[in-house]
Amino acid sequence: MRETSSKGFFWHWGHTIYRYRRLVVIFWAVLFIGFGMVAQKTPGMLKDNGFTPKGSDSDRGLIELQQELDLPASLLNLVYTRDGADLTKAEEKQAIMDSLLDLKKLLYVQQISFSATPRNTGRNDVQTVTVALNLHTDPALEKYPEIKGTVKPPAGMKVYVSGGPAILYDMQQASKNDIAKSEVIGLPIALLVLLVVFGTLVGAVLPMIVGLMSVTTTLGITYFIAQSYSLSNFLPNMVTMLGLAVGIDYALFLVSRFREELKRQQNVAEAVAMTSQTAGKSIFFSGVAVLIGLLGMFFVDLTFFRSLCLGGLLVVSVSVLAANTLLLALLGILGARINSLNVLPQSLRHRGSSRFWEKVAYGVMKRPLLLTLIVGCGLIYMMTPLGHMKLGVPNAEVLPPSYESRHGSDLMKLAYDSREMNPIQIRIHTEKEVWDEASIRQVREFARKTANTSGVNKVQSYVNALGAGSDAELAAILKAPEARKQLEDQKLAKNHTALLAVVPVRDPDDPGTDVLVRDLRKLNPGGLDVLVTGGPAYRLDIIDRIQGHIPEVLAFVMGITYLVLLAAFRSILLPLKAVLMNILSLGASLGIVVLVFQYGYMADALHITSIGYVSATLPVIIFCVVFGISMDYEVFLISRIMEEYESTGDNELSTAEGLKKTGSLITSAAFILVVVVGSFIFTDIEIMKALGLGLGLSVLIDATIIRVMLVPALMKLLGKANWWAPKWLRIRKENRGPSGR
Structure with missing residues (x-):
């Protein structure tokens, strides 16, 4: 080019x-x-976080539970707290319920009840009320300000509204704020750089x-x-x-x-x-x-x-x-x-800038092998945290603790057993009605197999909710409409559908719980139709869907990029070298992201809340975005080097001239990009913070260490091999039309 x-x-x-x-x-x-x-209205139109693994077992199971057991379409959690108080006392709970009389009057409020989730020891200062809504996500978001306006805490208490609709609403507000904040931070600095350049x-x-x-x-x-x-x-x-x-x-x-x-x-x-x-x-x-x-x-x-x-x-x-x-x-x-x-x-x-880049190029090419080994080993060392990277799917954690829905979620995790709060759910479909003796026998047997699975703490179903008794005795009890109504109200069973709640031994986001979900899906259902869903299964399906497509993503992006560069440079080694160097810069930047977000290094200085894992989305996003942008700088630099080589035939001179002509412009362009994407580190949504850090570091490493040091060093080491191409490619090279910046 x-x-x-x-x-x-x-x-x-x-x-x-x-x-x-x-x-x-x-x-x-x-x-x-x-x-x-x-x-400006666009952020308000987008009401989906985009993490639903549509068509998966967890997604289908959740939808069917909502349809067949009348599970609420959406839930809100009202988290009350008062320092030093015992909010589990009857008088405190009554005061909370009395404060929610206006909320109960709203037609779309299905049920208001206190959370039955077992507590962690010593956290009676927190009380949670669950509000079931007859609204799906979009209408729930529209009604959220009205709901929020009716929630007033009793005297001396504080209340934080959390749950799905509240988190999505806060994410919408954070998205709007982040756009404005990033522009306020990034644009003035970008303008300053442009003033210096021009x-x-x-x-x-x-x-x-x-x-x-x-x-x-x-x-x-x-x-x-x-x-x-x-x-x-x-x-x-x-x-x-x-x-x-x-x-x-x-x-x-x-x-x-x-x-x-x-x-x-x-x-x-x-x-x-x-x-x-x-x-x-x-x-x-x-x-x-x-x-x-x-x-x-x-x-x-x-x-x-x-x-x-x-x-x-x-x-x-x-x-x-x-x-x-x-x-x-x-x-x-x-x-x-x-x-x-x-x-x-x-x-x-630009006084002396060309001369500076020329000196850099010749300085690098004096000891190319040593420099390549030092820089290459350094970048590989920066990649080592990837070996211990823990992937997760954030929920309220995408927001900083200053947001109400995030703070409420954090309080619930401190006060309640997270395993009980977020169990694995199994949707069971029986051939006969769940009240039938044969169905009770099948469900009891499947619950026994489930309870005996390694990693299961306890199992709850409509069968053990009835107490001890034979299958025939329980079937006799369930002939009474009142008994059936009670189980239907508890959302445990109805018609041909039953719910099995599985409380794991480990936390919901623990790798051991992932293994448990897979094991439960392998169980012989014994004539039942079962779907494993619930929070842990939902999370696993999201991660599996991401990781399962990574080979396709890598093959497509690297393969097509290689072919495009092959067509541009008519060289076998140059495109391969470009792809490999991109992998180094990407790996090094992701390693730093792991250190900051998973382990908390420099988190306070960057105003980042370390959440103990890296969002499963980040590696794919950073790879896809940076790979294309980095190729832009690669094409710009190599095309100038190629132009000089075709006129002089001197590989070393061509490399120095290419860097001399492009170094200043590439550095300026990269710095602007780093400033713009890096400004997102100081926004609110944690995923965008991580993305800003990862993209900014990748571009910074690529435009400095890679382009300024590794490219000249490798060009020197490979010599004329840089320009080698098979005969058919050389013929096309002679006939091709030139292009470039």
Whole structure:
């Protein structure tokens, strides 16, 4: 991929954009205003966290329990506390119930009751009321402010509303806050970097315009998609993070090239056309590389990943389109005025920077083997925490403790036995009605097998709820409508469906409980139709669905990326080297994420709450996003080195010249990206914090250690082998059309 003066498709594209430059700007202005009016409403439209493993045993079992046993569609937990008080006393419980009279009057409130979950010793200062709602997630979120308004604690007490709808509501609010917070932190720093790079206010502002346009347009498009499809409420954060980072980066490359072309070309029209032919073309193929990485997330069958994939595809596509239309049009209108409004003296811009990168390249190539071993071993050492990485699926933990729903959830974990609070549930379907003697016998036998399974603490069912007695005796008791009604009200059995609650020996998120879920699914049901569900099974199905598709994600992203680079460089080793170095930077950054989020290193300094595990989503997201973005820098650097090599045939000189010409720009672009994604470390949602840290570190390592040290060292070590290709590939290389920034 070389720079060229030939007039190809992108040259004519740039010339056309220049010709209709004012119409293009008007079109984008109308688009911005139109989508901007609905973009701010998008976070409120997204009411799904995206972690439902649709079609899995746990998902099907939960749905059937809700349908057949009339389990509530959604639950809220009202967590009351008062320091030094015993809230289990009758008078305290009565005061709590009296304070909920207005809540009971709401038509969609099905039941209000105190939690029957066994307590941990010494935590009588916490009391929990469970509120069952006849509302599914979307209507429950709409009614949540009304519900919250009716919940007033008795005098001297505090109350925290938690549970599914409350957590989702807080996540929506956090998402809105995070978008604003990341922009407040990231954009001023990005602008400062752009001012240093360009030295003029006009040149610095243009990339900001492209980034904001890309984000706003994408959120507007998402608003209309969300009318028909369920999307994860994490999508707006992903769009903001990627849109600002990629949009500003692409515009940086384009504006930088346009300023060069103004000095070379006869007029502004030629400068715009040649900027499109070089930087515009590279931005297009860079966007394709990023899209390939993002498409990897589509293989994981969870709404969370497919929503982020959709948001990423949209915002990167819009960024590429905006750079190659809007920005080219603005450059055509501004012309030489791109260099107006100086903020830095000419003498301070990039002074000595080219010479610096040249010295770095030759310095690295003096001892390439030693440097490769030191850097390679260092990066591999940074990957070692991955061997002890514990994956989990966060619920309320995605929010910081300052949010009410998270704090309420934390109080419940302290006050109650988490195993009892979140048991494994088994949906049992009998051929005859559950009240029949034959059904009682089958359920009793299956419950016995379940109780004898290693890792089971106790089993609860409608059979043992009736007390001791033979199958015939229990069947006789259940002939009474009152006995049946009591079990139906307890949500234990009805018609042909029964619920088995299995309390594990270990905590719900313990690996031993995962083994137990798998063992229970292997049990012989003895003529019963069973589905293992409940919190632990739900969590396991989510992790299995993610991990089960990782080979496909890796094969697709690395395989397609290798083929794209093979086509670009016509070399066997260069694409392979690029893929392997990407793995090093990704592994090292993930190792640091494990240290921070799982083990708590530097957590306080980064305002992060260590939750003892890493979200199972992070490795896939970071891999897919960073792989594409890193390839952008790889293509930029290697294409310049290749251009020099084809004209000189000197591998060492070409490497030094390539780094000399690209080092400053790559570093600036990477720093902007690190600042934008890194600003999410200081937002509220823990997944986005981890994503910001992981992406920021990956890009930082890639643009510094990898590009500045490993690339020159390996180019020196491999020598002419860098450029080796089989005969058929060399023939195509001679006939191919050049491209590049």
